[in-house]
Amino acid sequence: MFLRFGAREHIEDLYENGTVYMNSIQYFRDCKDDPLRGDKYEGISRITNYLPGEFTIPEINHTVKYQALQTYEYDANPIGNIYSLYCVSSHGFPNPEDFAAHISNHGFGDHCLMVKNNPEFLNRIKQAVKELGYPYDDGFIDYYDKETYNGEVGVFRKPLEYAHQKEFRIYVRREEISPLILKIGSLKGIAKIYTSMEIIEGLRLQSKPKPQGL
Numbered sequence: 134m135f136l137r138f139g140a141r142e143h144i145e146d147l148y149e150n151g152t153v154y155m156n157s158i159q160y161f162r163d164c165k166d167d168p169l170r171g172d173k174y175e176g177i178s179r180i181t182n183y184l185p186g187e188f189t190i191p192e193i194n195h196t197v198k199y200q201a202l203q204t205y206e207y208d209a210n211p212i213g214n215i216y217s218l219y220c221v222s223s224h225g226f227p228n229p230e231d232f233a234a235h236i237s238n239h240g241f242g243d244h245c246l247m248v249k250n251n252p253e254f255l256n257r258i259k260q261a262v263k264e265l266g267y268p269y270d271d272g273f274i275d276y277y278d279k280e281t282y283n284g285e286v287g288v289f290r291k292p293l294e295y296a297h298q299k300e301f302r303i304y305v306r307r308e309e310i311s312p313l314i315l316k317i318g319s320l321k322g323i324a325k326i327y328t329s330m331e332i333i334e335g336l337r338l339q340s341k342p343k344p345q346g347l
Contacts (some may be wrong), residue, residue: 151315
C-alpha cells in the first residue's frame, strides 16, 4: 500500500478532492533548507567515483593528489515533475515483520493518507496526466551509495541516505518548471487518514502461514 505523509490541510485536500501536487525536479534540487525534501543529486544523469590518484593543471604546472574524487553530470535546467509516496512492499521490506515506518517521516507532516487501492489510485493519476498530453512513468526508487557508485542515475535513483523513505515515484515529463496540480476525485472509497504517529508507532505487518492443502 501507499502512504503519503504531509500537513493536515494537504492530506485532507488530497483525501477530499484528490489534489495531487507535483513539484518540479528543480524545486527539490534547490530546496537546501529542508534536508528531508531537498536533494542536490536530484536529476543528475551520471555519477563517477575515482580511486586515489593525481591530476595536473598544465597552465600553472601544478599537480594535485587526491584520496577521493567524484564527478557528476546533470542538466542545469532539469525538466519534469515528481510525486513521492512511501510504499509498504516487499521491495523495501523482504520480511514483512521487519516493517516499521521511520520516525523521520513525521517531518513531512503530522498526518498521513493510507491508500488501500493502489491500482485505482495510480490509474486516476495516469488518466489525468494522459488528458494533459504529458509522458508518464512510475516505479520504485533504487538507492545507491554515492561514495562508491559509478554509472547512470536518472530520476529513479537516489543516494542511500534517503533509503528510509521507501519511495515509489511518479514522474511526469514536461518543460515547465512550475508545479503540476492534478485533480483525481475524492479518495474516500480507497483511502483513509491517520495521524503520522499512528502509522509510525502503530502500523505493523504480520505474515500468516498458508493454509494446508492450498
